Amino acid sequence: MSVESARARTLSHVDPAEVPLQAALDALADPVRRSILRDLAVHDDWTRACGTFDLPVKKATASHHFAVLRAAGLIEQRDEGARRLNRLRREEFTNAFPGLLAATIDRAD
Amino acid sequence: MSVESARARTLSHVDPAEVPLQAALDALADPVRRSILRDLAVHDDWTRACGTFDLPVKKATASHHFAVLRAAGLIEQRDEGARRLNRLRREEFTNAFPGLLAATIDRAD
DNA sequence: CATGGTGTTCGATCCCTGTCGTACAGTTGT
DNA sequence: ACAACTGTACGACAGGGATCGAACACCATG
Numbered sequence: 001m002s003v004e005s006a007r008a009r010t011l012s013h014v015d016p017a018e019v020p021l022q023a024a025l026d027a028l029a030d031p032v033r034r035s036i037l038r039d040l041a042v043h044d045d046w047t048r049a050c051g052t053f054d055l056p057v058k059k060a061t062a063s064h065h066f067a068v069l070r071a072a073g074l075i076e077q078r079d080e081g082a083r084r085l086n087r088l089r090r091e092e093f094t095n096a097f098p099g100l101l102a103a104t105i106d107r108a109d
Numbered sequence: 110m111s112v113e114s115a116r117a118r119t120l121s122h123v124d125p126a127e128v129p130l131q132a133a134l135d136a137l138a139d140p141v142r143r144s145i146l147r148d149l150a151v152h153d154d155w156t157r158a159c160g161t162f163d164l165p166v167k168k169a170t171a172s173h174h175f176a177v178l179r180a181a182g183l184i185e186q187r188d189e190g191a192r193r194l195n196r197l198r199r200e201e202f203t204n205a206f207p208g209l210l211a212a213t214i215d216r217a218d
Numbered sequence: 219c220a221t222g223g224t225g226t227t228c229g230a231t232c233c234c235t236g237t238c239g240t241a242c243a244g245t246t247g248t
Numbered sequence: 249a250c251a252a253c254t255g256t257a258c259g260a261c262a263g264g265g266a267t268c269g270a271a272c273a274c275c276a277t278g
Contacts, residue, residue, distance in 0.1 A: 020218065021143075021213070021216055021217075021218050022138075022140060022218060025134065025137060025138040025213070026138055026235095028134060028138075029131075029134040029135055029138045030235095030236080031131060032236090034130075049254080049255095050254075050255065051253090051254060051255075057236085057237070057238085058237075058238055058239085059254085059255070059256090060237080060238060060239075060240090060255090060256080060257090060258095061236065061237050061238070062255090063255060063256055063257090064235095064236075064237085064256095065236090066255090067256085079244095079255095081244095081245060081246070081254090082244065082245040082246065082253065082254045082255075083245090083253095083254060083255080084254075084255065084256095097212055097216070098208075098212060099207075099208030099209070099211060099212040100208070100209070100212035100213070102208060103206055103207060103208040103209035103212060104130070104134070104209070107130055107206070108130075109129065109130050109131060135265095139265095139266080141266090158224080158225095159224075159225065160223085160224060160225075166266085166267070166268090167267075167268060167269080168224085168225070168226090169225090169226080169227085169228095169267080169268060169269075169270090170266070170267050170268070171225090172225060172226055172227085173226095173265095173266075173267085174266090175225090176226085188225095188274095188275095190224090190274095190275060190276070191223065191224045191225080191274065191275040191276065192223090192224060192225085192275090193224075193225065193226095
């Protein structure tokens with residue numbers, strides 16, 4: 001088709017400043033999601049596709065977690081071919097919730 | 110009885126440093142509990158008994174929330190007569206989880 | 219002692235969410 | 249065209265936690 005593929009090429013990304021504190025805390029209160037965030041915090045680039053994380057859940061569940069993180073303004077996602085790449089929105093999220101992300105991921109569980 | 114009353118006069122208080130991050134986040138991820146913490150953050154004393162908080166839940170539920178906050182190392186409780194007084198463990202908790210408490214209560218929901 | 223006030227404990231209920239299997243869509247490569 | 253790979257969508261399920269009523273324990277005060 002001429003216009004756009006059926007798959008959303010530009011995913012909806014909220015402004016972290018618009019995210020309710022409740023949603024932010026809910027997103028951070030899951031160990032699988034914190035694991036994802038810690039992995040993303042290592043390098044500030046677009047090198048990590050969803051499938052490259054070693055998670056203790058099946059892919060359907062992992063997909064759900066990525067969606068929650070995106071809705072909470074914690075990650076940004078971009079499609080590149082068949083893969084969906086991820087980036088930690090450290091700056092934006094920290095502006096909206098100073099200290100929260102650092103306090104959560106700069107620590108073992 | 111000679112030794113102690115049946116009611117626990119000295120309540121069990123954990124060291125915040127021993128609290129798992131998961132428990133801390135779970136405790137903070139509830140709006141009723143955050144409301145309690147914000148109220149306690151106003152004055153650093155023992156002026157607030159459990160019943161003096163204006164909460165949208167019944168007392169059985171409120172009692173449960175206070176227990177969760179105590180188990181997470183967020184508050185300290187002391188019995189004074191028929192009442193149970195509360196204090197925010199700001200310093201101790203912040204030492205264990207730098208920035209987490211501030212990021213959570215220094216903000217409207 | 220009797221009454222009222224404060225707070226906990228115990229079941230029971232309800233709802234939310236994390237989990238998974240399956241099916242599907244889109245991409246890549248043969 | 250076909251197969252393999254990546255990720256999402258949907259329905260179903262189970263576990264946990266928030267909520268409540270009722271009963272109980274403790275304290276204070278008449």
